Each structure stands twice: as C-alpha cells, then as structure tokens.
Amino acid sequence: MRLGASPEGLLERLAVWFRWGPKPVADTHAAFLFARIVMAAADAGVFEALADGPLGAQEAAARLRLQPRPLEQAMRALAAQGYLIARPDGRYALTRGARQWLLADSADTVVHKLAFQRAEWAWTERLDGWLRDGAPVDMHASMGADDWRLYQRAMRDMAAQPARELARRLPLRAPARMLDLAGGHGLYAAALCRAHPGLSAVVLERAEALPEAQRLLARERMGARVRHHACDILADAWPAGAYDVILLANVAHHLTEGENLEVARRAAGLLAPGGAFVVVDHLDQGLRERSRIAPVLSVFFGLTSASGTWPVEAVAGWMREAGLEPAKPLRFLRSPGLVALAGRLKRRRPAGPSASSPQA
Ligand SMILES: C[S@@+](CC[C@H](N)C(=O)[O-])C[C@H]1O[C@@H](n2cnc3c(N)ncnc32)[C@H](O)[C@@H]1O
DSSP states (O other): OOOSOOOOHHHHHHHHHTTOSOHHHIIIIIHHHHHHHHHHHHHHTHHHHTTTSOBOHHHHHHHHTOOHHHHHHHHHHHHHTTSEEEOTTSOEEEOHHHHHHHSTTSTTOOHHHHHHHHHHHHHHTTHHHHHHHOOOOOHHHHOOHHHHHHHHHHHHHHHHHHHHHHHHHSOOSSOOEEEEETOTTOHHHHHHHHHSTTOEEEEEEOGGGHHHHHHHHHTTTOGGGEEEEEOOTTTSOOOOSOEEEEEEESOGGGSOHHHHHHHHHHHHHTEEEEEEEEEEEEOBOOTTSSOOHHHHHHHHHHHHHSOOOOBHHHHHHHHHHTTEEEOOOEEOSSSTTEEEEEEEEOSSOOOOSOTTSOOO
C-alpha cells in the first residue's frame, strides 16, 4: 500500500514517471484538503442523507442546514474522487464504497473513526515541535471524557473486519479462556468467542475507556462470556488463571520496548499448555515490502505515545525472550499491513519476573 496520487491514463503516468507534476503538493495540499472534505461531509451527515436515494446539493443543503454552494463544491469533489456518483439530472448518489464505509449502520463503517480524527488532527499539529524536542503528546493522558468516548467507537470501527478475520484464521484448539489486554470495546474477544463456542474472555482496559467500551460490548450480546475488568495492564495485576489465548491487539505501538517485553513475559507466565500469546499490530515488514503504511503510522505513534510500529522481528524477539516460540506471521487479507504473530510456550519455561505481578 502506497499513499499519494494514483495517475490515470497515459499522460498522467508519464507525468509521474518524468516528474512533470509536483508530487509533494499532491502528497500534502491535495491530501489534507480532501481528508478534511471527507471528514466534514461525514460529520455534517452528507452520506447519511443520501442513504435512501440521490439528492441534489440544494435539497441536501436544506435537509442538513448547510450552505448550498459550498455543499455543491464539496459534493463535486467527492464525486471526482469516487465517493459520490454525479448523475446527469444533477443529483448525487452514494458509491458502493461510500455505502460500505460511511454509513453508521454498515458492518464496515468507519464514520466513528473519522469523527475521532478531529482529535488526531489536533495532535498532529504538534509534529514539527516533536521533531525538534522529541516531546510526545501522550494521547491517553490528554483526552477528556468526550475524546475517550469517540476513541472507543473509533477503535471499534477499526476492529470490526480484522476481528472477524482473526477469529476465522487463528489456529486454536478448543480454547476455553481468553485474556484481551487493553481490548477496548472487546470486539476481538467477542469474535473469537463466537468462533469457539467453549471460549469466554476477560477484557482488560483502562477505567477511562470503560463507560463507552462497555456500551459497545453490550451491543455484541455476548452476555457473561465476554466481560470487562478495569486494569492498567502495565501497573496492575492481571486476573490470575491459565489462559488459552492472550491477545495484545493494537497496543504494542503504544508501549516501549521494555514494556512490550514485560507484557510478553507476564503473558507467557499465564498461558495454559498449548496456549498462545497473540500480538496483532501494524508491524513494520521493511521498506521493500508491499505494505508501507507501518512507517507512516510509526510517526503518529511516536508523536502520540513515544512508541511506534515495531518490526515483526522485534515482536518475535520479545516472544523468544519470554520463552515463547513465534509462529509464521499471519497477514490480514482485508486490513493491509496488519499482522498477527502468535507465540506458543516452548517446553521449558524460563526463569523471570512473576507473570502476574505488575511492573515495578
Ligand atoms: C488502539 S486501542 C486498541 C483497542 C483494541 N485492542 C483493538 O485492537 O481494537 C488501544 C487501547 O489500549 C488501551 N490502553 C492503553 N494503555 C493501556 C494500559 N496501560 N492499560 C490498559 N489499557 C490501555 C486504550 O484505552 C485503548 O482502548
């Protein structure tokens, strides 16, 4: 996956090939402008307004209490970039992609992620300063109650597809107990429990996230099979037990190397025989790999969590140091760049800090 303008037709291909057009302007002005158009249209309800059928800009503006001329311009921009279809009668309709991703009741919706991007946008303003002084934003410490609510909804949107895929593809033999570390909304736990009828899960999550995370989990109708437990996974003890699956999904990129190693050690100490510690993340697979999104995301996690995206080999290394044997990485088909790495217990457990004790 590469970012940036995709040339269409021979002339544009030549323009890219011979560097006739300024790529940095496409990568910046066009990208940030269009990003904001999509976010603003979603926030204003433009896509939802078209859910039941095409509308002209005047009609949509009246329904949404927007200004007709700016809305017409935004709708033309969205049509130019494949989000809307401009019909000959002057009305606009949703494309299949817009229907799939931008309607709140679609199984693949990302509208809540787009809403949370306003906070992410604000943090990104600090990027120039961070390059000079290295001081990160510390997103988890800086959020108020509204941001925490949007954050959990956003993460739920991003988990819906990969959770289903992980549940389908992760090899597990009749698992009974699962721990979902910093599992937010609990969607991964719910998907794995649906795939394995004998499985129940405890989702560990920070107290600030719980009000919205619990509301989102309730929608999954998993009852007592998936429940939350307030826990700072770095500072607090984890519920004791022998777990068949311990999941760390999209959390390693918020933690330092030392914290990740400690989490791997604690997980290894709580695994049942044959159990797996599974790390899911945008792992860096090298600059020659097809998926090149991880280095870009790494900047965001450096800026907002003083961490970054980790190389597959680093995660495998933490697993080995914790006495686990990493399996072959599983690359998600429907979430480019996302990788799952499962580590299983080697026969002999190494000496190390007590697995259920919190980090000092
Ligand atoms: C990017 S989200 C991932 C959520 C979920 N695992 C997923 O993949 O969708 C990171 C989550 O980690 C939680 N988190 C961060 N630091 C934590 C900590 N020290 N203890 C518990 N949860 C933490 C956040 O509140 C957030 O819900």
